[in-house]
Amino acid sequence: MELITGRIIGQGLGQGLGRLMELGIETEIIYSFVIIVCSLMIYFGTKELYGLSSHKGIKYFRQSFLFFALAYFFRSFIKIILLYFGRNELINFLPIFGSITLFIFMYFSSMAIFYLLYSVMWKKWDTNSKKIYLFHLLALVIAILSILFRNPFIYFSINFLLLFFVIFTFHISRNQSKEKKRKQGLHIIYTLLFLFWVLNIMDILIPKFFKTFQLFIYLTSSGIFLAMLYKVLKKVGTN
């Protein structure tokens, strides 16, 4: 009797945990909502500071979060369609529509990260202010490659090369910085933001790649964006 009861409880717990790990449309909507709202609050919350100062760093920082909001909108759009129709890949399911949506998502998400990197690096790079156009070109190339080569290995290589480039540039720049006090907290948040950005892209490009860790990725990504929003609101003030 005890053995049967134990088995029933075990099965119940297993099913419950399994259901929790299987993320549905509701989870996708909540996740996207949190990220999009955080990004837009950062964008609009810094509007006055940029309006008054016209500071390039603030401009690129704001644009980065606008692009994050757009990228996550298209990401959730892709995810909801896939979940609703029970498909794994959008391009196989809807070739033209899927390619366009994936192209836009890849372009916006690459630009979001490039703008964030540029907001920190612009003072060093501003000798040639056309560098941002180079990033737009690079984001376009990444978006085109993602559609042309529908190969998980290519996706993996492109995104981790990019992650390496962004984190390496960011860290080298910070280590060379003559600033006396560097913000360690910001350093960690930016590194995690770059890392989880790539994990979110991989989650879209390679279906079921992170199935087991998806909830963890969603919770951590939401935590990073909420931490950024908190830091911004604390500095900008609530008025």
Added chain:
Amino acid sequence: MAKRNRLEIIRDILFIIRENHSIKPTPLLRKSNLSSFRFKKYYLELLNKEFIKETYRKNKQISLTEKGSKYLEKYSTIINFIDEFEL
């Protein structure tokens, strides 16, 4: 003395105007410690952004607008924000 950045120069110019309520262009140029070329550049920027306004009585007088006062009020917030995010 360290070279002032763009935001500091704007703050200094606006601060001088606020201290004097309204001021003529020549004393403002002198007090802002800028070359006439750089002063003209900043002056036009402040006029275009409506931080300052010109009024004519006997002579041309420069005074602060509400937006200019807002800049001075928010200056430390702007600097703290730039510093916090290393922008």
